[in-house]
Structure formats: structure tokens, C-alpha cells
Amino acid sequence: MESVQPSNVQQKPSPGTWRRFWAEPWFAILTIILALAILLFIVAPVFAVLLKSFGLGTGSFTFEYYTKFFQESYYLNALYNSVMSSLITTFVVVMLSVAVSLYVTRSNNFLAKSYKGIALLPLVAPPFIFSLALIILFGRSGVVTNFFGDLFGPEFSIYGFWGVVLAQIIGYFPIGYMLIESTFRNMNANLEYAAQDLGANQWKTLGGITLPLAKSGIIKGALLVFVMALADFSNPLIIGGGESFLASEAYLLVVGQQNLEQAAVLGVFLILPSLIIFIFQTYILKDSDIATISGDSGIANVPLSKPVKALVGTISTIFSAFVLLMFVMVVLGAFVKIIGINNTFTLDHFNNQTGWGSLYNSLLVSLISALLAAGLGILQGFLFARKVIPGKKMLEFLTLFGLAVPGTVMGIGYVLIFNGPPFFLTGTVLLLVLNMTFRKIGVGLEAAISKMHQIDMSMEEASNDLGAGPYKTFFKVIVPLLTPAFVAGFVYAFMTAMVSISSVVFLISPGTNLVAVYILNLAEQGKVGLASAMSFIMIVIVLMCLALLKFIERRTGVRI
Amino acid sequence: MAKEHFLELNNLYKYFDDVKAVDNISISIEAGELVSFIGPSGCGKTTLLRTIGGFHKQDSGEIILDGERIDNLSPEKRSTGMVFQNYALFPHMTVYENVAYGLKQKKIKRDRHEHIMTALEQVELGEHADRKPSELSGGQQQRVAIARCLVLKPKVLLLDEPLSNLDANLRLVLREEIRKIKDKLNLTVIFVTHDQEEAISISDRIAVLNGGSIQQLDKPDVIYNYPNNKFVSTFVGHANFLTGKIVMAEGRRCFDAGILRFPVDDSVSDTENEEFTVLIRPEQIKINEESSIKGTLTNAVYNGNFTRYFIQVGEQELMVDEFNPRDAINYQKGDHIGVELPSAPHTIHYTEF
Numbered sequence: 006m007e008s009v010q011p012s013n014v015q016q017k018p019s020p021g022t023w024r025r026f027w028a029e030p031w032f033a034i035l036t037i038i039l040a041l042a043i044l045l046f047i048v049a050p051v052f053a054v055l056l057k058s059f060g061l062g063t064g065s066f067t068f069e070y071y072t073k074f075f076q077e078s079y080y081l082n083a084l085y086n087s088v089m090s091s092l093i094t095t096f097v098v099v100m101l102s103v104a105v106s107l108y109v110t111r112s113n114n115f116l117a118k119s120y121k122g123i124a125l126l127p128l129v130a131p132p133f134i135f136s137l138a139l140i141i142l143f144g145r146s147g148v149v150t151n152f153f154g155d156l157f158g159p160e161f162s163i164y165g166f167w168g169v170v171l172a173q174i175i176g177y178f179p180i181g182y183m184l185i186e187s188t189f190r191n192m193n194a195n196l197e198y199a200a201q202d203l204g205a206n207q208w209k210t211l212g213g214i215t216l217p218l219a220k221s222g223i224i225k226g227a228l229l230v231f232v233m234a235l236a237d238f239s240n241p242l243i244i245g246g247g248e249s250f251l252a253s254e255a256y257l258l259v260v261g262q263q264n265l266e267q268a269a270v271l272g273v274f275l276i277l278p279s280l281i282i283f284i285f286q287t288y289i290l291k292d293s294d295i296a297t298i299s300g301d302s303g304i305a306n307v308p309l310s311k312p313v314k315a316l317v318g319t320i321s322t323i324f325s326a327f328v329l330l331m332f333v334m335v336v337l338g339a340f341v342k343i344i345g346i347n348n349t350f351t352l353d354h355f356n357n358q359t360g361w362g363s364l365y366n367s368l369l370v371s372l373i374s375a376l377l378a379a380g381l382g383i384l385q386g387f388l389f390a391r392k393v394i395p396g397k398k399m400l401e402f403l404t405l406f407g408l409a410v411p412g413t414v415m416g417i418g419y420v421l422i423f424n425g426p427p428f429f430l431t432g433t434v435l436l437l438v439l440n441m442t443f444r445k446i447g448v449g450l451e452a453a454i455s456k457m458h459q460i461d462m463s464m465e466e467a468s469n470d471l472g473a474g475p476y477k478t479f480f481k482v483i484v485p486l487l488t489p490a491f492v493a494g495f496v497y498a499f500m501t502a503m504v505s506i507s508s509v510v511f512l513i514s515p516g517t518n519l520v521a522v523y524i525l526n527l528a529e530q531g532k533v534g535l536a537s538a539m540s541f542i543m544i545v546i547v548l549m550c551l552a553l554l555k556f557i558e559r560r561t562g563v564r565i
Numbered sequence: 566m567a568k569e570h571f572l573e574l575n576n577l578y579k580y581f582d583d584v585k586a587v588d589n590i591s592i593s594i595e596a597g598e599l600v601s602f603i604g605p606s607g608c609g610k611t612t613l614l615r616t617i618g619g620f621h622k623q624d625s626g627e628i629i630l631d632g633e634r635i636d637n638l639s640p641e642k643r644s645t646g647m648v649f650q651n652y653a654l655f656p657h658m659t660v661y662e663n664v665a666y667g668l669k670q671k672k673i674k675r676d677r678h679e680h681i682m683t684a685l686e687q688v689e690l691g692e693h694a695d696r697k698p699s700e701l702s703g704g705q706q707q708r709v710a711i712a713r714c715l716v717l718k719p720k721v722l723l724l725d726e727p728l729s730n731l732d733a734n735l736r737l738v739l740r741e742e743i744r745k746i747k748d749k750l751n752l753t754v755i756f757v758t759h760d761q762e763e764a765i766s767i768s769d770r771i772a773v774l775n776g777g778s779i780q781q782l783d784k785p786d787v788i789y790n791y792p793n794n795k796f797v798s799t800f801v802g803h804a805n806f807l808t809g810k811i812v813m814a815e816g817r818r819c820f821d822a823g824i825l826r827f828p829v830d831d832s833v834s835d836t837e838n839e840e841f842t843v844l845i846r847p848e849q850i851k852i853n854e855e856s857s858i859k860g861t862l863t864n865a866v867y868n869g870n871f872t873r874y875f876i877q878v879g880e881q882e883l884m885v886d887e888f889n890p891r892d893a894i895n896y897q898k899g900d901h902i903g904v905e906l907p908s909a910p911h912t913i914h915y916t917e918f
Contacts, residue, residue: 195653198620201640202647203667203717213666217657 025393029475036388039381040400046443047407050418051276057421058269070270083249084274086166086241090250091234094173098181098230099223101174103216104320106186111309112318121186123325126332128179129547131504131521133239134540135172137528138331139163140244141338141345141537148334148345164246172240175328177233181226188222189215190306197307207310228282235278236411238507243528251275252413252507259417259511269421272414283409287402332544338537354538360523364542367503367520370434374441375499381442382449383491387483389450390457391465401450408447412507415444420511432514440512441502448501449494456490496554500547570629571596571753572617572721577626579609579616579777586612587623588777594721599747599754600782601764604774604800610757611650611725613774617755618647618723631720641670646714647723651730652706654698660685660709661694667717684716687746704735711746721753728763736760740767761801765789773797789846798844805845805883820906824879825858827906847873847886849907852896856903862896876902 027033053062060067074080105124109117127135142149143163150161162168196218200210216223238252245253251271258268309317338344342351382404388394389401407415419440423430430436464486468478506521513522520539527536572594579587586609594600602610615621617628619640628636635643655663664681673680685691688708698706707727714722727743728736744767747754758764764771765785772782773796781793792798795806809822817828820843852874860878874885874896885904896902 193651193653195649195651196655198618198640199647199649199653199713200655200666200670201620202618202645203713204641204670205666206639206641209670214655218655220657 022393022395026395029392031476032388032392035384036392036394039385039388040396042381042443043400043404043407043446046439047410047446048403050415050422051410052418053421054269054272054276054414054418057266057417058273060266062421064266070266073267074270074274079249080254080271083251083254083271086169086248087235087237087251087275088278090166090170090173090237091231093170094177094234095181095227095231097170097174098178099185099227101178101320101324102182102185102226103219103223104317105182105324106189107211107309108314108317108321109186110189111306112314116318116322120321120325123328124182125179126328127176129500129504129551130176130332130335130544131239131506131524131540132176132237133172133243133506133525133528134335134544135175135331136168136240136244137338137533137536137540138334139168139172140528141334141533142330143168146345151345162246164244166245166248168244168246169237169240169248169250172244173234173237175331176237176240177230178324178328180233181230184226184229185219185222188219192218192306194306201307207307207313210307211313225286228286232279232282232409232411236275236413236507238413238510239525242525252411255413255417256507256510259420265417265421268417272411272417275411276414279409279411280406283406287405335537335540335544338533339541340538341534343534344537354534355542357535357538359518360520360535360539363518363520363523364539364546366434366517367543368546370437370441370519371499371502374438374445375495375502377438377442378445378498378502379449379452379491379495382446382451382494383453383487385446386450386453386457386490387479387487390454391462404450405447407443408445410444412444412505412509413511415440416508416511419508431512432517434517436512437509437517437519440508441505444505444508445498445502448498449491452490452494452497453487456487460486492554492557496550499550503543503547570594571598571631572755573627573629574613574617575627575629577613577616577628578624579612579621580624581612585609585777587616590626590777590779592772592779592782594753594755596753597751598769599744599752599756599767601756601758601768601771602774603758603761603764603771604780606759608774609777610759610774612777614647614723614725614755614757617721618645619643620647644717644720645723646717646719646721648707648710648714648725648727650726652698652710654706654709654713656698658697659694660690660696660698660701663698663709664694664713664716667713671717680716684712687715687750688712688742703731704739707731707739708742711743715746715750715752721755722747724754724756726757726759728758728760736763743767765801771801773800775800792844803847803884805847805850806842807845807881808840808842810840822881825881825906827858827908829908845907847884848888850883850885851905852885852887852902853905854903856905858904858906859901860904862898862900862902864898865896874902876904878904 026036056062058070060069105120109121109124140163141147144150145162147163150163163171192215196214197210200214201207205213236252237250238256241248241250241253242256251274255268255271255275258264258271334344339354340350340352341348342353385404389397394400419436420431422428423436430439460483464482465478468482469475473481504521506519506525509519510522510525513519520543524536524539524543527539570593572592574590574592577587577590578585588609590613592600602613604610612621616623619635619638619642623636626636627634630644635645640647655666658666661681664684665677668677668680682691682694685694688711690705690708690712693701693705693709698709701709710727711722724743728739731739740763743754743756746752756764756767765788768785770783771785771788773780773788775796781788781797783791788797788801792801798804807820807822807825809820809825811829812819812821812826814821814826814828818831819826820829848871858878860876860883862874863877863882864875866873866875871886871888874887876883876885883904
């Protein structure tokens with residue numbers, strides 16, 4: 006851990022760099038505090054997992070747990086299942102995203118707009134809600150299974166590998182879709198018009214121009230979906246039907262057997278792909294971004310020809326209908342006694358003291374950590390964009406890496422570090438807040454960095470020129486300009502914090518249960534009604550937050 | 566080649582919701598002609614060009630190119646070649662691949678390489694064939710965009726503000742070059758620009774557009790000297806407007822605009838006692854100490870090759886351009902200066918207000 010102290014990161018800190026760093030001492034002190042926090046709350050836990058996988062920390066160095074990993078087909082199977090399900094999920098999500106993006110960006114009708122809304126709906130739900138919906142539909146006593154009982158045959162079961170894949174496809178679709186759609190939307194329409202002008206029909210334009218130009222967006226989306234699916238922890242638990250997956254297996258090893266070393270080995274296999282992909286994205290993809298070089302907002306996208314429109318329209322319609330059906334199932338599940346068996350209306354599922362208590366905890370923790378994550382991220386974004394900081398590149402890398410670390414790894418790392426002396430923080434609300442804050446701080450940082458790129462340096466120079474010092478300029482010029490980025494970062498962090506589960510599941514205690522974890526437990530126990538009711542409330546709360554944001558946006562006229 | 570009415574637009578209309586972007590436009594363009602569409606932003610010039618290229622579908626009207634009705638064809642089926650404002654070069658392909666793209670789509674295999682190299686030679690980019698567009702300067706990118714069209718031998722070349730992204734000096738060079746390529750290959754070209762000076766210098770004829778309709782379509786010198794209406798006269802060049810009537814003074818016909826009175830030709834109006842307006846370009850007014858018309862210099866703006874004087878004569882402020890001001894007398898603000906107004910008929914024109 007000592008090897009990543011900031012002073013060692015910068016290869017040769019020239020004396021000028023340090024002098025300029027200290028020229029504005031308050032900013033320098035803030036930077037150092039931020040850097041130390043990032044090292045403690047992002048870097049250290051990951052290193053702790055790495056060390057633990059070699060038996061270090063409590064024992065002596067050993068390959069024992071790695072040997073075990075490769076000898077037991079159980080663990081190898083987890084690796085295989087995780088990688089295969091992620092690959093299939095990624096492939097299907099990319100295909101669907103391209104189709105839906107094409108339809109949404111090239112059609113200007115009500116359907117296209119609703120499809121976009123539906124496509125993004127999974128973002129507001131806990132990641133495992135589709136497992137729940139699939140069980141309601143296709144489970145042993147599911148609505149569809151009961152109705153078409155004979156059609157499926159006795160061997161049919163939604164529990165298992167393909168159930169996980171299906172739940173992942175729907176759950177992680179918005180992630181891929183958002184990236185791919187924005188690439189399609191921001192493409193210079195004239196490039197496609199030019200291809201047509203030169204004699205290409207629409208299929209040729211799509212294959213030869215549109216898709217190659219969207220390549221980097223598609224790759225980015227695919228990588229992100231792959232990383233998310235690989236780290237998926239809750240779907241295998243609910244609908245995996247005993248099939249082992251890396252993240253869920255690591256969790257069971259920790260809570261079931263207290264085998265932290267073996268869990269750490271699984272964590273290493275979780276984090277390696279994420280790390281490789283993250284480095285690939287940060288250093289290789291960044292330079293190959295060609296689609297945006299000639300973005301031209303003035304011209305509407307090329308309308309689709311009839312056959313293309315029919316194809317992507319059909320795909321979009323079927324997919325949107327399916328997603329909508331999932332949500333409808335959860336809502337129905339919340340309001341009837343036992344869905345599929347006793348469909349009488351009831352509010353019993355909402356009469357749940359423990360559930361409301363965990364909801365309150367979740368709101369509190371998410372609110373505080375989203376505020377902190379957005380605030381600190383924005384502050385860091387400003388400092389990094391404008392100030393001379395030794396080792397800046399590495400710090401930025403580490404902060405954003407926090408977003409890429411699978412939650413399971415982070416959770417195990419937090420257990421390893423904060424369970425014992427000198428912290429003893431396990432089970433406290435403070436640790437939950439810290440965990441969520443530093444898991445999401447990258448969101449604020451990214452929002453701030455992209456906003457800072459749009460703010461002309463001359464704005465601050467003008468402020469300096471007019472007599473304001475660096476601190477006054479920060480508060481009077483930068484802070485107001487970054488407010489939209491702060492709000493956007495806050496909302497995103499809040500939404501994801503509400504539904505996040507894979508990391509905090511290691512850190513809760515009976516008194517500090519969070520609603521996402523609570524619903525997961527209900528779903529695992531097959532308490533579909535209660536799980537649906539709490540999921541429904543969560544979705545409503547997140548949607549209300551989004552509506553509030555839209556309302557603020559409209560009232561203040563500030564585009565967020 | 567000298568076929569009449571090579572490209573005909575007949576009663577074209579194009580609406581965007583309620584906005585008339587193209588409002589009953591009819592134009593005939595001859596083969597080998599370079600016609601510019603000029604006008605302020607939102608006048609419909611780009612919409613008109615994109616309608617010809619097939620990127621907008623007209624609401625009514627027809628487009629006939631070389632005897633064939635093309636207004637119902639999709640862009641890839643029209644023999645028009647479009648150079649886009651930002652060139653729209655495919656960033657993931659080399660210069661060579663960009664130029665080859667159209668030939669591939671049209672499945673022209675024979676002599677493909679020769680066609681490509683000829684097109685690149687025509688725009689003097691033969692040695693840059695293997696570069697990516699991002700490795701070229703703005704002017705070079707522009708020429709690749711032209712070559713990409715030329716290789717398909719389009720019947721009409723459509724240029725959408727092709728010079729607007731380049732710096733001032735390069736624009737001058739490139740507009741000469743476009744004109745040269747056009748003359749060498751005898752191309753029919755439509756050139757959209759908002760820069761009236763560019764249009765005047767490059768065009769055979771100019772169509773001035775405003776509010777979706779053509780205000781005037783004529784040769785550049787006619788547009789400049791005989792603008793149809795006030796819009797054209799102010800959009801192309803600068804103008805002084807005087808309102809008055811014809812009176813007889815000292816046995817001569819004079820234009821009388823209150824404090825300003827100067828003799829004019831017979832060609833200027835024949836209805837006495839009717840007020841009307843004349844247009845006088847700033848360079849048509851001379852500073853002349855002998856003149857009986859005196860004014861006060863309110864401002865002088867040095868422009869290098871000429872100086873623009875603003876002279877207050879009574880209620881009227883006159884813009885006067887004096888060329889080659891190197892040995893001109895240095896007038897000071899507040900000086901009383903005599904001005905001589907033109908009498909030749911071609912310098913004065915009726916304008917509608």
C-alpha cells in the first residue's frame with residue numbers, strides 16, 4: 006500500500022510543480038485530504054483483497070487458495086458461468102441497444118419516445134427486480150407456468166443459468182443503451198447523407214458508415230455491460246437455482262463459511278477483467294473516438310427506410326413490451342395476495358415494519374452519500390481540471406477506478422480493513438455512507454470533468470482580472486457554473502445508491518439493514534408479495550426524485 | 566453541351582411545420598453554369614439545395630435534371646453530388662477510400678483506381694491518398710470532399726457553404742480554385758453561401774433568397790447595380806437611399822431630396838411630382854470641394870484600400886467610399902465637405918419601400 010502514496014506516483018515531481026501546488030494552500034490541503042481519502046476508501050480495500058487472497062494479513066504467504074480455486078470444479082464452474090453469462094448478456098444487450106437506438110433516434114413519434122422511457126426504466130429499479138418478475142411469471146407456481154403448464158413440460162425451470170442471463174439482459178440493458186444511443190444521436194447526420202449522395206442505400210450506409218462510426222460507443226457500452234454483468238451478485242442468488250457465479254459465491258463464502266481468503270481469490274478473478282477493461286477504456290479507447298469529431302447538431306438524423314424501420318421497430322416494440330410486463334408483474338405482485346394463485350387485492354404486503362425501517366435507512370444513507378459523492382467529486386473535478394497537482398493522472402485514474410471495482414470486492418475489502426483495529430466500523434451507518442460515497446465519487450468527478458471542459462478558462466481569468474482571488478473565483482464563478490453538474494451527479498449517485506447492494510450487503514448489521522438488501526433476502530426466501538411491495542415503493546421513490554429534478558429543471562431553466 | 570435548361574426547378578414548395586422554407590421557387594440553370602444561392606440564415610437556401618440533392622422531399626413542385634424528373638428519387642439515385650458544409654468526410658476511411666466509396670456503391674469496377682487518382686489529381690491531392698481526413702488541413706479536406714463528388718461525374722455539383730469554415734485568405738484562394746475546376750471540367754454548380762462578396766466573385770448568376778422565395782436572379786453586376794428591391798440592395802453591397810422627386814432647376818432635371826438636389830439623366834423617372842427612392846452605392850459619390858452640396862463629416866473609417874466617410878447632409882447621412890486614400894486629404898471630424906452625387910442612369914435605381 007505504501008507504494009501508491011502520491012509522492013511516489015509522480016515520476017519526477019519538478020520543484021516547480023510542488024511550488025505551484027502550494028501557491029494556493031487551501032486548495033492544496035483539500036487535495037491532500039481527498040487523495041488520502043481515495044487511498045483509504047478505494048485503493049486500500051482492493052489491495053487488502055489482493056493480499057488476503059495470498060493468505061496475507063493474518064497468516065503467511067501462500068498459493069493454497071488459488072490452488073483450491075483451480076482444483077475444485079465448483080469454483081471453476083463459477084468462473085465459467087460468470088464469464089459466459091456476461092458474454093451472452095453483453096452480446097444481446099448490444100444488439101438490442103443498436104436496434105432500439107436506431108429506432109429511437111431516427112423516428113420522431115410518440116412510440117419512439119415511450120420506448121426510450123421504457124428502455125431506461127430498469128435504472129430506477131434494484132438490479133435483481135427482473136429475477137423477481139421472472140419468478141412471478143415463470144417460477145414453479147408462476148403466472149405463465151401455471152397457465153401453460155403442459156406446454157413447458159416438467160423439466161422446464163426458470164431457475165438456473167438462463168434465468169440469470171435473461172434477468173441480466175433486462176437489468177443491464179439501460180447501461181449499454183445509454184452509451185450507444187448517445188453515440189447514434191450525436192453522429193453527424195451529414196456523413197450518412199453524404200453516403201447516400203454517393204449512391205449507398207440505407208443498409209450499406211448502416212453497415213459502412215453508421216456502425217463503424219458508432220464503433221467506439223458500441224465497444225464502450227459492451228465493455229461496461231460486461232463488467233456489470235460479471236460483477237452481478239443478486240440475480241444468481243435469486244434465480245441462479247444453485248448454479249454458482251463468482252460474486253454470489255464470494256458472498257456465500259464470507260457469510261456462510263467465514264472463508265475470507267477463498268472469497269478474496271474469487272474477488273481477484275472478479276477484479277482482473279474489470280481492471281483490464283478499465284485500463285483499456287481509459288488509455289486505448291480515448292484516442293479512437295472518431296464519431297464525435299464532426300458532430301453537427303443542426304441537421305436532423307437521416308430517417309429510416311421502410312424495411313429497416315420495420316425491423317428495428319419490431320425489435321424495440323417486443324423488447325419494450327417485455328420490460329413493461331416485468332414491471333407490471335411486480336406492481337401486481339405487490340397488490341394481490343399471492344400472485345397467480347390468489348389474485349384478491351390486498352395491502353397486506355405494505356404492512357411491514359422491518360421493511361419501512363430499512364427503507365428509512367436506505368434513504369438516509371443514500372441521501373448523505375450522494376450529496377458527499379457529488380460534492381467531493383465536483384470539487385475534485387474542478388481541482389483536477391484547473392490546478393497543478395503532483396500525481397494528478399494517477400489520482401484521477403484511481404478515483405474513476407472506484408466505479409469499476411465490483412461491489413463484492415469492495416465489500417470484502419471494507420470488511421478486511423474496517424472490521425478490526427483501528428477502525429471498528431463494521432455495522433455502523435458511517436461505514437455504509439463511506440462505502441457508498443467512495444463507490445460513487447467517480448460519478449461526480451466525471452460530471453465535473455466534462456462540465457469543466459465546457460467552461461472556458463477565460464471565465465476564471467476574467468474573474469481574476471477583475472480583482473477576485475482564486476478562492477473568491479471558485480465560489481462566485483465556478484460553483485454556480487458547476488451546479489447543474491452537481492445536481493446531475495447527485496441524482497445519479499442517489500438513484501444508484503438506493504438500489505446498490507453488492508457491496509453494502511457485507512457491511513450491514515440487523516440495526517442498519519438497507520431496503521435493497523432486505524428485498525433481496527425476501528426474494529431469496531420466496532416471499533414474492535413482500536418483495537414486490539417494497540420494490541414498488543422503491544421504484545416510486547426514485548421516480549419521484551426524478552420528477553422533482555425535472556420540475557426544478559423547468560422552474561429554474563437550468564439544463565441538468 | 567450547351568443544352569438549354571439543364572436543371573429546372575418548377576414551383577417548388579417545402580414547409581417545415583408552418584414555416585415556408587421554400588416558397589414557390591422556379592429556376593432554370595444552364596449546363597456549365599455556376600449559380601449561387603445567397604441570403605441571410607433561415608432564408609431557405611440550404612433547404613433548397615438539400616431538396617435538389619434529395620435530402621428533403623418537396624411538398625410540391627418538380628425538379629428536372631437533364632430531361633429527367635428527379636424529384637421523386639432518393640439521393641443515391643440522383644446524379645447530383647453534394648459537398649457538405651463540414652465536408653462530411655468519413656473519418657474512419659482514408660482519402661482514397663473516401664473517394665472510392667461512391668464508385669463502390671455504384672459498382673463501377675473498371676478503371677476504378679484511375680478514376681480515383683484522376684479525381685484526386687484534379688484537386689491536387691494525389692500524394693495525400695493514404696492520409697486520414699483528420700490529418701489534412703481544412704482546405705485539403707474541402708478538396709477531398711469535392712474530389713469525392715467529382716469521381717462520380719455528377720451532372721450537377723451542389724456546394725453547401727463550402728468555404729465557411731476556412732480562414733479569410735484561404736477562402737479567397739479556394740474560391741478561385743473552385744472556379745478553375747468548374748471551368749476546366751465544365752461543371753454545372755450550385756453554390757450556397759451567405760457571403761455576398763464570395764457569390765459576386767465566383768458566380769455566373771446569383772439567386773438572392775429571402776423568406777423562402779427568390780428576390781432576384783441575375784448576373785452579379787446586375788444584382789449589384791440594379792437590385793430589384795430594398796432587401797437585395799442592402800444584402801448585396803452597401804447602399805444610400807434617398808427619397809425625393811424630380812424637379813426642374815436652372816433648366817435641368819434634378820432629383821430633389823430636400824436639402825440634397827442634384828441633376829440626373831432622363832432615364833430617371835418621368836413622373837413629375839411623385840416621390841420615389843433612389844439607391845446610390847457609397848463609391849458612386851465623390852468628395853468634391855467645388856460641389857454646392859455641403860455636409861459635415863461625422864466619422865471616417867479607414868479600411869486599407871478605401872476609406873468610408875459618413876457625411877451628414879441635412880437630415881440625411883451619406884456613406885461615401887474614397888479609394889486609394891494614400892494621398893487623399895486627411896479630413897477631420899466636423900469638417901465641412903462638398904459631395905458630388907452621380908447623374909448617370911445606371912447608377913441610380915428605383916427601389917420599392
